[in-house]
Amino acid sequence: MRRLSFHGKTQVNRPTILTGDRTTGPLHIGHYAGSLSNRLRYQDSHEQFLLLADTQALTDNARDPEKVRRSVMEVALDYLAVGIDPSRTTICLQSHLPALAELSVLYLNFVTVARLERNPTIKDEIRARGFGRDIPAGFLCYPAAQAADITAFKATVVPVGDDQAPLIEQSNEIVRRINATAGRDVLPEARAIIPKAGRLPGIDGKAKMSKSGGNAIALSASPEKVRNAVKAMFTDPNHLRVEDPGCVEGNVVFTYLDAFDPEQDGLAELKAQYQRGGLGDGKIKARLEAILQELIAPIRMRRSQLSEDREYVLEVIREGTERARERTEATKRDVVNALGLFQL
The missing domain is CATH 1.10.240.10 (Tyrosyl-Transfer RNA Synthetase)
Structure with a gap:
């Protein structure tokens, strides 16, 4: 089995970037055009963390957790197949980073339900999914959870589509409130990087190419x-x-x-x-x-070659998650201390 070596982890003065994908199925060429190609470029210029967002995937797939579980490996295989280098980019599993959930709970005290409901991205996604008023609480609270993802790594750069930019702004609002409460800058604000190429439409001409819509070309397509x-x-x-x-x-x-x-x-x-x-x-x-x-x-x-060495892919995820856990736990301690919560 190949061993990993995180050559980039001791480098300093590089901006930290946090990005990732929901684990709801294999990635497609829209992901490549909109994000993966940029992530390949960022590997040398940024300290990059790539999140396998399985917890986020559950916000609208809670009735099919097997799909979410199975897709962790599918997305990881796609990352490695396109050229993401685990010695330069940390690939980590969201559900195995407990600090993210703990920070999410803390951050929910710094945002109102009305503000969550006003977020344009959330409003559009609620409408697209036909939730009506039957909105899963985890889905509504996603902006706070994403703020936890971003700030836990102290990321200063987040690549997103223009439709996701309101989520970055809401994350920065939470950061400002945390810093104001602490009386000092505990967390940095993040800057959204929006690719010049817009989101690719589906092959049927619909506005959005999606894994679930059947109008995408998978990166593993024959x-x-x-x-x-x-x-x-x-x-x-x-x-x-x-x-x-x-x-x-x-x-x-x-x-x-x-x-x-x-x-x-x-x-x-x-x-x-x-x-x-x-x-x-x-x-x-x-x-x-x-x-x-x-x-x-x-x-x-x-991808076919990597799928024959699944233990290597698991090792990439395990080692990346371990490294990410160290980073996110340190940030959680910073936030808890800054807020003056009781210490045992």
């Missing part, structure tokens, strides 16, 4: 699944003949080409030709399929 997904992609419904002018905006194939095509100059020419007419959907789909096949093939191969 060549056939990639091919079939690209063939099924939404383009311009009014582009009925090759000679017809086509619309680029809202065309999922071009949205994906914007995100993944390394030849952006050539892509600009392709867009112009499509808008003039004379370019069929089949050609742009063939271009996209070739790009995605090239992207996914090495990830799929590495």
Whole structure:
């Protein structure tokens, strides 16, 4: 079994970054475009903690804990397959970091229910899931839990989509209240990094690519699944003949080409030709399929190899979680001491 060596843990003066994913299933190319590619770059410039967010996944999957449990390994495999290096990035399991839950309980005393309900991200997610007034308490309280995740690592940088930015602001509100109560700066505020590329739509043209929506391309997808997904992609419904002018905006194939095509100059020419007419959907789909096949093939191969050495993947999670536990417990002690709670 390979042993891990955290070469980056003694380096100083690097900003701390906290990011992660809910463990609700394998990751897809939307994750790669929106976050994973950036995490690969951050490994050298930041002290990076990558959270397998299984506790958060339970906030709307409590009736299917087996899916959440099973997905821990799936997401970890995807992290390692895309090139996340456990000697430079700490991969850790949320449910095995008790300080996160303890800080969440403390932080709930520094935020009101009304403020939680006003959070735009939470409002949108409640509406999307059709909770009505039957909102799981854990889901409503998620902003406080995320504040605990961020501050427990004393992260100063958090990469999120623009729809998640209100959660970072609410975390900073809690930080300011903790610091004001303590009379000194116990916790740092965090800055949101929002990627230039927006969230990729699903292959069906819907606003959000999701694991549960059946409109995503998994990073572990077979060549056939990639091919079939690209063939099924939404383009311009009014582009009925090759000679017809086509619309680029809202065309999922071009949205994906914007995100993944390394030849952006050539892509600009392709867009112009499509808008003039004379370019069929089949050609742009063939271009996209070739790009995605090239992207996914090495990830799929590495993932297959790693899945044969599951003890190594478990060791990555165990060692990363142990290191994260040390960091988060130290932060919890700082907060408890700063608030002047009774000490035994």
